[in-house]
Amino acid sequence: MIYFDKVSKYYNAGQSIAIEDVTFQVAPKEFVSIVGHSGAGKSTLLKMLIAEERPTTGQVFFESLDIHQIPRVKLPKYRRKIGTVFQDFKLLPHKTAFENIAFAMEANGRADDEIMENVPQALALVDLEDKSWNFPHELSGGEKQRVAIARAIVNQPDIIIADEPTGNLDPIATYEVVQILRKINDLGTTVIMTTHNKGVIDELGRRVITMDEGRIVRDDQEGKYVL
Amino acid sequence: MWTGFKRIVRSGFVGFWRNAFVSLASIFVMTVALLVIGATMLSDQLLGVTLKNIQDKVDINLYFVTTASQEDIDALVARLEAMDEVTEVRYTSRDEALTQFRERHKNDELTIQALEELGDNPLGASLAIKAADTTQYENIATFIEEQRALEEPQAPLIDEVNYFKNKGSIDKLTGIIGAAQKASVITLAVLMIAAVLITFNTIRLAIYTTREEISVMRLVGASNTFIRGPFMLQGLMYGLIAGVVAILILYPVVLWIGPASESFFQFNLFEYFVNDFVHIFSVLVGSGMALGLISSVLAVSRYLRV
Structure with a gap:
């Protein structure tokens, strides 16, 4: 479903290496964790998937589509196939939880009655029905991240990308967020997540890709956090 | 949509x-x-x-001698009106000038008396000439001077042109x-x-x-x-x-x-x-x-x- 083919990314005209010669595949319905130290290139991999960064050499495919050949005007349409979750949540501060989720559907051109139906469902999935009319600054970190996950899944994307989703959360919120991601994966959505959190990885018991200095050093089907 | x-x-x-x-x-x-x-x-x-x-207040006044003939005056008016720079030529006849003078000095017994003593109208006809732009008065004045130079010395037509008296202030303005x-x-x-x-x-x-x-x-x-x-x-x-x-x-x-x-x-x-x-x-x-x-x-x- 996703295929990185000998991808490298250099900054400062080859001075610094973000990613070097990375090749891997992700099959549909997989739950893949990418682990590694800060600066190992985890986030860069994810940014390439949503076409926020371009590789210096190599190609990234989504199904049979070369992501970096997509013209700029068609990027929004491509990005709607991918739900993204970030460490710093990236909610729209002047919109309520409900509106944040509805925005993703509005941007997608979905009908009003669909929005009225799907947004409460998404909020229910992350267990936040009672906070729909709260603004982000009225929510805790864990609640914000759950809103962000609800926003990511509401358009029923083929794949969820989560960049350090638990990086700013306490252990309980971390547990909740991971459970939600696992539930989403069980419902049939591919999940790709980067993390630092050993507990999360060991608890999940799914495929783990370990990166170091821009290269893949391990790829285990039922991985542990080894670094 | x-x-x-x-x-x-x-x-x-x-x-x-x-x-x-x-x-x-x-x-x-x-x-x-x-x-x-x-x-x-x-x-x-x-x-x-x-x-x-x-600008509207600025004009050139041209005074004719009292003996100027109506024919000569009309001819000069026609020539002035033919100029591009001139927007308006207002003619004041001798009689009108006298009426205006009496009106202006109606409270001044002495002046009116002096006027009565004279018997004859001492005032000449005059023209008030306006230009579209203050810079054009120079040309008009020059034209009037040329006309004046053509007059026969024994029978002058133009008595006085006030442009040269006011030239300084018009230029400044x-x-x-x-x-x-x-x-x-x-x-x-x-x-x-x-x-x-x-x-x-x-x-x-x-x-x-x-x-x-x-x-x-x-x-x-x-x-x-x-x-x-x-x-x-x-x-x-x-x-x-x-x-x-x-x-x-x-x-x-x-x-x-x-x-x-x-x-x-x-x-x-x-x-x-x-x-x-x-x-x-x-x-x-x-x-x-x-x-x-x-x-x-x-x-x-x-x-x-x-």
Whole structure:
């Protein structure tokens, strides 16, 4: 479903290496964790998937589509196939939880009655029905991240990308967020997540890709956090 | 398409309301900018009218000798009227001159008595000549001098031309009018540019505070039109409200200044404001909305290149 083919990314005209010669595949319905130290290139991999960064050499495919050949005007349409979750949540501060989720559907051109139906469902999935009319600054970190996950899944994307989703959360919120991601994966959505959190990885018991200095050093089907 | 438009409009209004402080600050700055434009328009008008009034007071007076024949006078008038520079030649006959003189001195027994003693009318006919522009009097005066040179010395026609007596003050006035017009154009341009830049910068800052949001919208898959739309609407609303507020502020000001400008400049600013209201309104509100819209589009496009 996703295929990185000998991808490298250099900054400062080859001075610094973000990613070097990375090749891997992700099959549909997989739950893949990418682990590694800060600066190992985890986030860069994810940014390439949503076409926020371009590789210096190599190609990234989504199904049979070369992501970096997509013209700029068609990027929004491509990005709607991918739900993204970030460490710093990236909610729209002047919109309520409900509106944040509805925005993703509005941007997608979905009908009003669909929005009225799907947004409460998404909020229910992350267990936040009672906070729909709260603004982000009225929510805790864990609640914000759950809103962000609800926003990511509401358009029923083929794949969820989560960049350090638990990086700013306490252990309980971390547990909740991971459970939600696992539930989403069980419902049939591919999940790709980067993390630092050993507990999360060991608890999940799914495929783990370990990166170091821009290269893949391990790829285990039922991985542990080894670094 | 229609739902998209509806959502953009709703999102524009909601954003305007929830960012009330930023909206208010932008409107305030734009109001000041538009007031500057409005005040410049009004003072430009005032200056123009004043200069025109002053120019209208300038003319050349040409006095004929008392023995001048009507035929010769008519011929000279015809020649003067044929000149491009001349806009008006007003003829005052000997009798009219006498009537005006009596009228002016009707309380002055001595002068009237002296006039009666003379028996005959001592006054000659005269011409008041006006030009479109004060710089053209020189040419007209030269032309009159040429005519005078052609006269036969025994039977002169023109007694006196007052241009050369007034030449100094006419030249000075021409200089002042030219300088005032130049200064007003420069001031107008500088103030306009300042108003445009200030407005642009204010809106840019207002949108700068939402740059994170814009990048989030892009990442969620919103198209550029969908992101840009609400900001464009807000820019238009800022301009509209600021334009109306500027008009509302100008109204009492010109109402107050009106009578004073009437007596000082012979031009009632308030009447001009009321008569030309549609023009002033459309310039202020129109330029406000255009400024708001263009500033928003330019400011947002900086952050759409994610």
